[in-house]
Amino acid sequence: MTKPVDPLDIDFRALQVLIWVHQFRSFTRAAEELGVNQSAVSYTINKLREVFQDPLFVRQSRRLHVTQRCEDIVQQAKRLTVEFRQLTAPPEFDPKTAAQKFVIACNFYERVLIIPDIVKTLTREAPNLELEIIDASGIGHERLMRNEADLLIGPFERSDPQFYRRDLYRDRYVCLLDPAHPMADEPLSLEDYLGLDHVLVTYGGQWRSRYLIELERLGRELKVVLRVPSPAGLEQLVRGSNLVATVPERLSKAVSAGLRTIACPVETSVTIGLVWTAVNHRSPVHMWVRDMIYRLNSRTRTLEDAQAG
Structure with a gap:
């Protein structure tokens, strides 16, 4: 036998x-x-x-x-x-000598606003660390659990016990309009806002913006005439039209060339954070990368607070 x-x-x-x-x-x-x-x-x-x-x-x-x-x-x-x-892994971590791949899952917002500073910092402080960016596409948490990503960055609100989270900042919403739009020079009331023709960013159906959730809570809805899967190219769609697009304020600075920016009358905001799992919680390289990203965005918050003051 x-x-x-x-x-x-x-x-x-x-x-x-x-x-x-x-x-x-x-x-x-x-x-x-x-x-x-x-x-x-x-x-x-x-x-x-x-x-x-x-x-x-x-x-x-x-x-x-x-x-x-x-x-x-x-x-x-x-x-x-x-x-x-x-x-x-050795207990002491030296970013100058670290040589491995680090994978971040995120979407358009983070690729435009957060990833560039990460790349510049890694080039300077951890030149041998190989960075890969993959699309979160509404399944970022699953990509973490399958070890396809080391870190998830974005407005993700799941509270499962297997995930760790650290918030970076809150971003309010603004409206983008063509300068010739009849409402481009006036503050928008909620009724004005709801009566406009909206181009809605659906994020591929994988994410619902916080302002839409708040409108649903109020029992109100937008007059949507165009749906697009991503904020990419919004400026070309809005420019020369009567459309209005609602996006986070920080992102508006990257997609509002030639447009007018007005505060969104829906009082809500979106929180951008870091998400990771217990597998990488105490890894020296992962801890260093997370702290580096938080440090970069702390500087941005301080600068914006000073400008606002």
């Missing part, structure tokens, strides 16, 4: 094999990535099948399919491997 495999015989190398096969859906590709032959990958997967008592991968119609049990195991394996790497 074959002796059962002791689960404690499984090492992190075996888990990494599982992760690569899962990612590529191919034993051959995983072997190439790991620098081993395919038979070594097959041996490891067979060993894991015995340990977990599950086929893990099933070949159907010439394609490798993943079992649900395998999906669950891979997510835990990713977490374990990341945490183990953190254990082996």
Whole structure:
């Protein structure tokens, strides 16, 4: 009778094999990535099948399919491997010598207003740190949980216990109008605002702006004549038209060339923050990056407060 495999015989190398096969859906590709032959990958997967008592991968119609049990195991394996790497990291962190990839998930707002300063600072203070920006697209929290991103930046309000959050600042809303618009030179009342023709930024249907939520709470709604998925190009749409666009004030400075900016009469704001998971909570490089971003935006807040005063 074959002796059962002791689960404690499984090492992190075996888990990494599982992760690569899962990612590529191919034993051959995983072997190439790991620098081993395919038979070594097959041996490891067979060993894991015995340990977990599950086929893990099933070949159907010439394609490798993943079992649900395998999906669950891979997510835990990713977490374990990341945490183990953190254990082996030196306690002292020197940004000048740090050499790894750091992935930030965000959207248009953050790419325009926050990421440029991050890139400049990393170039100066951590020149060997490789930065990758990926789209949050309404699934930023899921991308954190799947370890596809190290940090999420944006107006995200989930309060799940597995997430940590640190707010950067609050941004109020303003309206963008063509200078020739009949209402361009007057403060807008709520009734004036609701009677205008609006171009609405839907953010791909993945996010609802706070001012829309507040209007819904008041039992009011906009007169929407055009919907667009992103704030990109708003200035071209509004310029020379009777349309009005509502965007966060900081973003308006990047998309309002040639337009008039007026305070939005809906009294609400959007909070931009940093979100991360327990996996990276105490990682020296992650802590340094989070503190650096907060430090950059603290300077921006101080400057804006001084200008407002």
